[in-house]
Amino acid sequence: MKKMITMILVLAFVLTTLVGCGKDNSQEEAKTEAVTQGESQSASSGDSSDAADVSYSIDENSKVGVLSMLNMSEDSYSQKRKGLAIGSYYLYQQGLLKYTDENYVPEENTTLPVPEYYDSLDSMIMSLQSGDLKSIELTQSIAQYVVSRNKNLQLTYTIDADAAEGFDSDVVERLSYGYAFLFKEDKSELCEEFDVAIDEMEADGTLDSLKKDYINDIIDGKVPEAVDFEKTDGDTVKVAITGSLPPLDYVSPDGTPAGYNTAILAEIGKRIGKNIELVQVDSIGRATALSSGAVDVAFWTRGKASSKPGETNEEHEAFVKEQQKNQTEEQTKLMESMKGPGSYEDSNHLDMPVGTICTRPYFRDPITIVEIK
Secondary structure, three states, rough: OHHHHHHHHHHHHOOOOOOOOOOOHHHHHHHEEEEEEOOOOOOOOEEEEEEEEEOOOEEEEEEEEEOOOOOOHHHHHHHHHHHHHHHHHHHHHHOOOEEEEOOOOOOOEEEEEEEEEEEEEHHHHHHHHHHHOOOEEEEEEHHOOOHHOOOOOOEEEEEEEEEEOEEEEEEEEOEEEEEEEEHHHHHHHHHHHHHHHHHHHHHHOOHHHHHHHHHHHOOOOOOOOOOOOOOOOOOOOEEEOEEOOOOOOOOOOOOOEEHHHHHHHHHHHHHHHHHEEEEEEEEEHHHHHHHHHOOEEEEEEEEOOOOOOOOHHHHHHHHHHHOOOOOOHHHHHHHHHOOOOOHHHOOOOHHHHHHHHOOOEEEEEEEEEEEEE
């Protein structure tokens, strides 16, 4: 039991960093908050674990870097903390979440770093390298890219999303961010065209093929190649890129866009018969560029990886009930305990600017932590 509790404590440590982007929520509330682990079911063995209550304190002298997400407050995202901890502990039980340091044994009395929010990946890495931060939070592909280019850094843990099947895959999705395309509401027809193309690309294996060429191979050290865009007689769609989240949103040193997102866009342009024009902007300027009409589309990171465009509360509840037909009672309880705050429709828009719509995610990536070796 003591070993189990210590493992829960470390999961609370790494996943409590997954708070939202706002800076208005009182840190005093976080000091007294308790992270409660719910029941979880082992799909492989059928064994279940007793719930355990974990309390913690905040170490004001230790900080974790977090990339800001527009329109999602710290208070809103911190309410998801319980579900993140429960799901991650479940994945640890299944052997899908593993620590880089196999000999790591957490202390029972856990202190947690204070989240520090950054608008750029580069500035956050610099703060980690200088010792201002204890660790940084990133999605796994970006974290692996950063670690491959900085030999003094390592991942705290990894989640083997590709090995997850069935219910385990559903849990991984709950612990992941989704990458999508953002539009103003008056661009709903264009958004739908993008969605259709993404569906087709998933069905015919194009998304997986591009993932290998522009994510997996790049993480392994390959230099990404520039992406060619076919010219058509169709309309031109302006898309904001930042180059700030390699290997997804990547711009080479000579200014040539060459990342996974760019490759996705080139393929979408061919399928919908439109010309894609890339417009480079700062990460924090994406929403402004979109609202002003300077661009038609912006890359967007969704805090809800399983979001579906336009899905109502009723439609989502029907989807959940269909899922539950294939779940054990313990699995259903686990999923219920991982629910975010508020209604589905409200939580589905927490990280989106007002007046915008999003495609379905074309890429989902679990969250992890990067630290100094």
